[in-house]
Amino acid sequence: MKNSFIIKGDICYSEGPNHLVTHTDGYVVCVDGISKGIYTDVPHAYQDLEVMDCTGQVIMPGLVDLHVHAPQYHFRGLGMDLELLDWLNTYTFPHEARYSDEAYARADYTHFVEELAKSATTRAVIFATLHVPGTIILMDYLEQTGLITYVGKVNMDRNGIPELEEQDAETSAKATVDWLEAIAGKYENTLPIITPRFIPSCTDELMDKLSKIRRDYDLPVQSHLSENPSEVAWVKDLVPSSRCYGDAYAMFDLFGNDAKTVMAHCVWSDAEEQALIKDRGVFIAHCPDSNTNLASGIAPLRQFLSDGQKIGLGSDVAGGSCLNMFQHMVEAIQSSKLRWRLVDDTLSPIGVEEAIYLATLGGGEFFGQVGSFKDGYEFDAIVIDDEEFRTDDLSLHQRVERIVYCADASHLTHKFVKGKQLF
Amino acid sequence: MKNSFIIKGDICYSEGPNHLVTHTDGYVVCVDGISKGIYTDVPHAYQDLEVMDCTGQVIMPGLVDLHVHAPQYHFRGLGMDLELLDWLNTYTFPHEARYSDEAYARADYTHFVEELAKSATTRAVIFATLHVPGTIILMDYLEQTGLITYVGKVNMDRNGIPELEEQDAETSAKATVDWLEAIAGKYENTLPIITPRFIPSCTDELMDKLSKIRRDYDLPVQSHLSENPSEVAWVKDLVPSSRCYGDAYAMFDLFGNDAKTVMAHCVWSDAEEQALIKDRGVFIAHCPDSNTNLASGIAPLRQFLSDGQKIGLGSDVAGGSCLNMFQHMVEAIQSSKLRWRLVDDTLSPIGVEEAIYLATLGGGEFFGQVGSFKDGYEFDAIVIDDEEFRTDDLSLHQRVERIVYCADASHLTHKFVKGKQLF
Structure with missing residues (x-):
């Protein structure tokens, strides 16, 4: 056998x-x-x-990394001096723009994929960039490793920078379909996932189109949720009809239920949003290293575990500085201790058993019976x-x-x- | 030359x-x-x-580790589930008691010293245990490495456990003098430092005697200060006449001025204590990894820097889980970000330049013109x-x-x- x-x-x-x-x-x-x-x-x-x-x-x-940005591996451990929105505009977007160059993508993704292959990670849920050829290069490389991954071509038709933004919803949606058609049947272990970058990056029109594509191709979804207070306030402005940030995805059926979904961060999710996450079976990718490095805050991990949320860990490179999921387990324990001491002593710190659970069985469930x-x-x-x-x-x-x-x-x-x- | x-x-x-x-x-x-x-x-x-x-x-x-416990290297990365006082009684004291056995000390200190020699650390301020022969074994080993270190035989005549406590102040003081006499002139690079474990471990009588020994031998001092809220409250009970925890050392002239002193932690030092630290030129050993692992809290690092405190970094193994001072620089940056976000947004996070300063020039000053x-x-x-x-x-x-x-x-x-x- x-x-x-x-x-x-x-x-x-x-x-x-x-x-x-x-x-x-x-x-x-x-x-x-x-x-x-x-x-x-x-x-x-x-x-x-x-x-x-x-x-x-x-x-x-094997360990499961529920949230990592492949192109950002290039600048891990650099530029840790800004909060999320400034960090994106200053470091992340200009760098991701370079992946429009296929030669650059080919050279650079090699390093990320080699490191991931050597690491303790066996499964990962990965953001590429908005570029279709670059995303396919990344998927080709990943397929060769034997790792099992979800990889998303990123969608962003607003609030990027000129070098990193799709022209309009139509263009972004068409590129997504082109990508999905180009890889149809191509891989055994490298699976596509619908990837609106986050609400500030995607118009309602694009979200609508992505929702339809997701249904047509029966795909899961990954994105970001309630990472930073300024971001949460911005989403409220951008989508005034949403009851909470999570609802701005749910309005377009891109938030759990039939759509298997993983949302990174959930640091600032309030009770209503947490209930929505739970009701719709959305996975939380807890990214403590990133949430610390970008001064985002500390997610209420004990609350998530007590409530029986589906949850695992994400390295979130380059918000996180390394792919080593053992280190992210330690950061999960550590930040839960600081939150207990400094924010809310009714939520006890997590222990090493729970950290191992998160990095194996907790995140593994996104892939089925895994972990x-x-x-x-x-x-x-x-x-x-x-x-x-x-x-x-x-x-x-x-x-x-x-x-x-x-x-x-x-x-x-x-x-x-x-x-x-x-x- | x-x-x-x-x-x-x-x-x-x-x-x-x-x-x-x-x-x-x-x-x-x-x-x-x-x-x-x-x-x-x-x-x-x-x-x-x-x-x-x-x-x-x-x-x-080279990097400077201002606070590390040599015997605790044995159980680094273990037992991170308790706060300070329970952690001491459950893990630390029983383990340190084993160093009464010289064969054990010889075998075990080998690992610590080898790792420290291989690390980026060039200077360290080190706690041994209360045992004189074990402390001398550690100093012998360190001298062979070429590292420049201060090493303290620990004093503790109360609130230990039966296996790890000196009989009385007299016994503890005599052992200290015996130790100092035994090593007089023996080393070029391995220097003794007076080391009352912390106020809860030392009677007033012992503190008095240590102060006299310190003066007689013209030695520096190391100890712990305001690490954990329960500890701070306990010190207030134990030394009711002290104005603050730091004053409980100062009352015995074991807190800066003529006595070059380094105090680990200072997480909960209030304005009065911070002023005392500054006035007396006491060095702060900031130990962010330990303060997170033992859920002690986050020291106001930006405040210390703004005030011009003398300050460096400590690994505080085994409260800290590794000797790698680069990692402790990262933890200093990270915890300053969380403190800014969660506790006090008037104290800005530190950056990588400041972290390097702390681990080199900041801590180096304890050794003179170093770093x-x-x-x-x-x-x-x-x-x-x-x-x-x-x-x-x-x-x-x-x-x-x-x-x-x-x-x-x-x-x-x-x-x-x-x-x-x-x-």
């Missing part, structure tokens, strides 16, 4: 936000790319499968050599805790996506 | 909080361990010195190969900015302390 095997090692995975399973020296079974669960000994039914011996190493589900070794889940896995920071007196749970705080791509020895070994 | 040479490369250093000098393809001159400044060409007077060619690499002053390539400064330097994350379109300032966000020990190619090459 293709993509069927067993890995032996120290296993860790989430069964829920507060349920982290750790199993020292166990076996995790993959059949046809699907997890068959973990065992103390090789079960009789699987005795013919090859066993990959990773004894002493930690095996956990766990529970029986029936698609088999994404990373194997981590923690020798560098392991000491003899640590439990497996403690080793995993330290991995979250200390590990990066350099500590990975193997990576699997849906049962396929990438390295 | 010993320790005299020139390094060629892309040079960056602070001349003040808001003055970052960058000089592409220049020469920095070291004579007898002292910087003679930077030049576009090799000056005539130094033409006989050997030139180390680091063209294309970034040369900057800059200005003429006359002791020559501490690190050379960084940023090839991994460099792109052609970056200015040197931008390369340095990205180094702060992305670099760690693995990117260092050379390290010098007071003109001596460590690697």
Whole structure:
């Protein structure tokens, strides 16, 4: 059977936000790319499968990055001195304009894709730019990695800069259809997603057209929501009839329900917006590193978890400065502590188990049954050599805790996506 | 001349909080361990010195860690689920008690010292434990590295745990004198510092004795100040006559003036305490990673800088999870942004120039003329190969900015302390 095997090692995975399973020296079974669960000994039914011996190493589900901008990888860790709207105009838009040049896109996306492939991330939801050829180049590269991703050609027909804005709604919609037709049937693992940049970038007319395209092609949606107070106020001006920022998407049926949707940030979502997110089953991409770097604020993560929101983590490069999802788990924990201390002590900080849940099972659900070794889940896995920071007196749970705080791509020895070994 | 040479490369250093000098393809001159400044060409007077060619690499002053607990390196990245006082009792004190065993101290301090030697840190102010032999083992190891450090045998005669508390003030004071006598004249680069753990750990009688020892041996002082609200309230109970927490040190002449002093944290220092810190020239070790991990809060960093406080950065391992001072610069920037957004928008966030200042010149002043390539400064330097994350379109300032966000020990190619090459 293709993509069927067993890995032996120290296993860790989430069964829920507060349920982290750790199993020292166990076996995790993959059949046809699907997890068959973990065992103390090789079960009789699987005795013919090859066993990959990773004894002493930690095996956990691959990490999920629910929100990342591929072209922005170029300027990660730079220009962290502005808030969102100025940051977009000063750094982001001028840079993204360069991807109109296919040679530039080809050269630059190489770095992003190589780094993502080496990282602990197995699934990602990705913004490209508004350029169709550049977006296809990115998708071609991603398909070669074996990662499973959603990639969006960005739509923006207002409030860009002259070099980065589509002429009108019609042009933007047509480019989107052209893109979708050009890639139809082309990829196994690289899937298109409708990507209005955010409400300030898209006229009502464009939103209407995107909604129709989304239905016609049965696609999911990604965008940004309630990241920064100035942005939220601006949306209220731009779409006065909306009850909240989220409603400005919902008015066009681009906010959950039939349209599987992930919205990045939700830092300033009020009770009404949170209820809309929940009712419509919209995924939240919590991006703590970005929300800190752009001084946006801290989303009420404990509230989201208590309410049973669908939620995962996003690196949001280049608002976030790195692709390492372990670091983003730490930032999620850290910012929840500061919010508890400084803003609202009724919302307790999250712990490391919850951070792992967010980066695996929580975000994984956007891709289906993904992010766990529970029986029936698609088999994404990373194997981590923690020798560098392991000491003899640590439990497996403690080793995993330290991995979250200390590990990066350099500590990975193997990576699997849906049962396929990438390295 | 010993320790005299020139390094060629892309040079960056602070001349003040808001003055970052960058000089592409220049020469920095070291004579007898002292910087003679930077030049576009090799000056005539130094033409006989050997030139180390680091063209294309970034040369900057070594980083200063003003507050770190050597024994806590063992459990970095673990047990981040409690606030300060519970964290001390649950994780820290039981672990530090193990250093009564010299074999354990020998084995465990090896890891800390090796990691510190490999890191970008050239100077550090370090807590050991209360144990004299263990502290001497740590100092022996540090002396072998070439790093320049202050190391303190910790004093604690109350509110510890049975395994980690000195019998009484007399015992603690005697152990301190024994330690100082044992190491007298033993080291060139490893200096003792008086180290009352914090007010809750030290009786008035012990503080009195430590003050006398400090005067007798003319030593500096390190301790903790106003880290956590519960701790601050406790100190008020323990020393009711003190006007503020800082005053509980000042009452015993262990708070600046003649006694060069560094106090970690100062998160909750009020205006009166801040004035006392300033008046007495006490150094603040700002420890943003720790203050986040232990949910202590965010110190008013902008206020400290505006007021001209003496201030640097501390990793505060294991409240902080790593020794990498670049990461602590990022955390200083990040937490200043969240404080601006969530607590007080009159105190603007700090930028990358100020973060570099804090980790070099700001903290370096505790060691004298340290932390800059200005003429006359002791020559501490690190050379960084940023090839991994460099792109052609970056200015040197931008390369340095990205180094702060992305670099760690693995990117260092050379390290010098007071003109001596460590690697």
